[in-house]
Amino acid sequence: MFELSPRVQDLKQQIEAFMDEHIYPNEALFYQQVKENKWGAPPIQEELKAKAKSMGLWNLFLPHSERGAGLNNEEYGHLCEIMGRSSIAPEVFNCSAPDTGNMETIERYGSEEHKETWLKPLLAGEIRSCFSMTEPDVASSDATNIECEIRRDGDEYVINGTKWWSSGAMADSCKIAIVMGKTDANAPKHLQQSMILVPLNTPGVTIVRDLHVFGYDHAPHGHAEIKYENVRVPVSNILLGEGRGFEIAQGRLGPGRIHHCMRSIGVAERALEAMCRRAASRVAFGKPLYKHGSTSENIAKSRCEIDQARLLTIMAARSMDQFGNKVARQQIAMIKAVAPTMLCNVLDRAIQVHGAAGVCQDTFLASAYAKARTLRLADGPDEVHLGTIAKLEMSRYL
Ligand SMILES: Cc1cc2nc3c(=O)[nH]c(=O)nc-3n(C[C@H](O)[C@H](O)[C@H](O)COP(=O)(O)OP(=O)(O)OC[C@H]3O[C@@H](n4cnc5c(N)ncnc54)[C@H](O)[C@@H]3O)c2cc1C
Missing domain, CATH: 1.10.540.10 (Acyl-CoA dehydrogenase/oxidase, N-terminal domain)
Incomplete structure (x- = not known):
């Protein structure tokens, strides 16, 4: 194709x-x-x-x-x-x-x-990294709420704040965090935030605990709550400059978001494959599962939704390649709103066709479902992306 x-x-x-x-x-x-x-x-x-x-x-x-x-x-x-x-x-x-x-x-x-x-x-694949933006105490889907303080003190910045859901930070190999915080609480709303590199072995960085997703710890990378207490790093660790955090976030989140969507399509394909094999190999009430209308509908709907999501992903990627991440933001938001729900639906159907085997540890479906559900939150909840799509659409009429 x-x-x-x-x-x-x-x-x-x-x-x-x-x-x-x-x-x-x-x-x-x-x-x-x-x-x-x-x-x-x-x-x-x-x-x-x-x-x-x-x-x-x-x-x-x-x-x-x-x-x-x-x-x-x-x-x-x-x-x-x-x-x-x-x-x-x-x-x-x-x-x-x-x-x-x-x-x-x-x-x-x-x-x-x-x-x-x-x-x-x-x-070189020698170390890993984490992205430390979300905070437990504020609605972090709105990044202007982020409260972590990044204060300049001579040749250093001093960082104070608590972050959670810093994915990857539990791994022994995770050595560096990109931390988002406020350098100037009095600046215009979108110029208050900055991003700074913080080596995880800096004094004052404490991994408080690992967070679980529906009981899964997602080892070996995990998701960490991290406390930054009077953490001092050189001023040169700031990325791009003070107040440029949103500018970086716009550039960063495009590729990161679309990669999740690409991987989601792969998981959905594997789930559909498992669903079809199961439907072909198991007999109930005198006929193979795939001959029952509801199962064949599950298969058909899944094929349609996966292919729709793939086309949307490729369209967004092409738009990023041709016009840049900023211009492609409506397409990026579209696929970010569509792919995780598509994956949840396909996995849910695959689980159903597997019967009780689908919810236990014998197939990849249960853990994949737990992970897929988080993608409707991670990198921004669905509602925020739908809001972006609608806003850009409406801008043509206002
Ligand atoms: C598995 C996993 C991995 C993650 N990895 C990372 C990571 O590596 N680094 C990191 O910094 N963060 C990470 N996150 C955090 C994630 O990005 C945030 O959870 C997300 O941005 C939402 O922020 P919040 O949890 O504070 O929810 P809130 O901002 O409190 O939002 C709660 C709910 O409010 C509703 N809502 C919010 N805004 C709107 C709106 N505009 N319109 C309508 N409804 C709205 C939505 O239903 C939303 O789910 C991860 C989360 C998970 C679950």
Whole structure:
């Protein structure tokens, strides 16, 4: 359906083969190793990372940069979908959240020193990063509410605040946080916030606890509540400059959001595949499940919704490539509002067709559902994206 360049076609085939040969067969081992050392890097992950890197299946996400693989967002979309099929795969290809968004932020807005100190090891897959914006005490879907204080004191900034849902921060390998906070509470609303790099080993940074999603701890990366108490970093750690936090957020969240959507389509494809296999192999009331009208409807609706979401994702990616993330914001908001709900629906149907097996640990469906539900909140709740779409649509008439 999509015309892929020979290079992307070749990468796609290589990634598909890698998934078949190395990813799916090692999922159980990966989670066994996580049980043995919750926040450490599972040895199988490190082994597969080395393999993927040596094959050039590495950092495929970074568009418009000589540090990346030279693919644009649309091309990466086709590959990211395949990686998304397994929760353990994105990290193996150094393409996992929130690192892709963070690497792109440092690439775009960081100084040469930031790139040397942080981007280099991130691109090498030696360390991981987190994005620390959301706060427990304020409605963080409206980032103007963020209260964390970033106060200048001579050659340093002093940071005070509590963040939560900093994904990835539980991992032993997570060494750097991009923290959003207020540098000037009296400036105009959208110029109060800044983003600053904070090494997690800085005195005053405390990981308070890990947060669970419907009981899942999402080890080995996890989601952390972090306290920043009189944390001092050099003034040079600020990204782009004081008051530029919103400007960075606009640029950062585009790619990060769309990568989640691309991966969601991969998960949905895998769920539909599982649904069809189950419907073909199980008999109830004298006929295979797929011959019951409600099951065939579940299959048909899922196929329609996945393909609709894929087309919307590719449209958004193409728009980002052609016009930039800012101009593409309506398309980005559209797919961010559509893909997580599509994935929840497809997984819910797949669970139903699996019967009780669908809600237990024997298939990937239950944990994938729990994760999919969070995507209707993470990177902004559905309502905020729907608001953006409506606002941009209405601007043509006002
Ligand atoms: C698994 C997971 C991972 C996450 N990872 C990160 C991360 O790495 N870094 C990070 O900083 N944050 C992260 N988050 C946090 C996430 O981005 C926030 O939860 C989200 O932005 C919503 O903020 P809030 O929880 O404060 O909800 P609130 O802002 O309190 O909103 C609550 C609800 O109010 C309603 N609402 C809000 N605004 C509107 C509106 N304009 N119109 C109508 N209704 C509205 C919505 O129903 C919304 O769900 C993560 C969250 C989850 C669950």
